[in-house]
Amino acid sequence: MTDGIPAAPGTEGWFREGPDGFALLAGRCTACGALSFPPRTVPGCPDPGCEGLEQSPEPLSTTGTLWSYTDARYAPPPPYPRPPGTEFEPYALAAVELAAERMIVLGQVAPGVPTGALQVGMTMELTPGTLRSSAGVEERVWNFRPAPNYEAYTGEAQA
Ligand SMILES: [Zn+2]
Numbered sequence: 001m002t003d004g005i006p007a008a009p010g011t012e013g014w015f016r017e018g019p020d021g022f023a024l025l026a027g028r029c030t031a032c033g034a035l036s037f038p039p040r041t042v043p044g045c046p047d048p049g050c051e052g053l054e055q056s057p058e059p060l061s062t063t064g065t066l067w068s069y070t071d072a073r074y075a076p077p078p079p080y081p082r083p084p085g086t087e088f089e090p091y092a093l094a095a096v097e098l099a100a101e102r103m104i105v106l107g108q109v110a111p112g113v114p115t116g117a118l119q120v121g122m123t124m125e126l127t128p129g130t131l132r133s134s135a136g137v138e139e140r141v142w143n144f145r146p147a148p149n150y151e152a153y154t155g156e157a158q159a
Pocket of ligand 1: 030
């Protein structure tokens with residue numbers, strides 16, 4: 001299930017893909033079990049009452065509930081990266097409460113899902129996403145999409 005697309009810069013270690021599937025990776029405090037996403041880059045537990053210094057990677061739930069969302073209709077100003085010769089395409093951002101952890105994680109909604117199809121409380125699933133850098137290079141990120149039956153939201157099922 002890996003296609004060799006490298007993680008977007010700054011997100012290395014935030015997710016895994018491969019035979020075990022695509023999943024976000026939190027850091028779990030080895031002392032108290034507290035989770036952090038993204039994983040902490042400095043030693044220390046997110047719980048100020050814990051003195052744990054180490055964390056281990058922990059795959060997070062790949063489904064959750066849409067907690068909130070918004071749409072981005074305007075292109076961010078430079079120096080925001082954009083591949084040369086492309087137009088800005090509006091997209092939606094989802095805040096998803098993960099099923100088991102009850103953590104809320106932000107992610108771009110998969111391309112093709114109109115904002116009008118989103119409803120707070122609906123089930124969402126994690127899926128690999130692809131960005132193109134300003135140099136036109138593909139970079140792996142994560143997306144959320146309605147589940148099940150994602151195709152019904154994009155119109156692909158009727159095509
Ligand atoms: Zn801890």
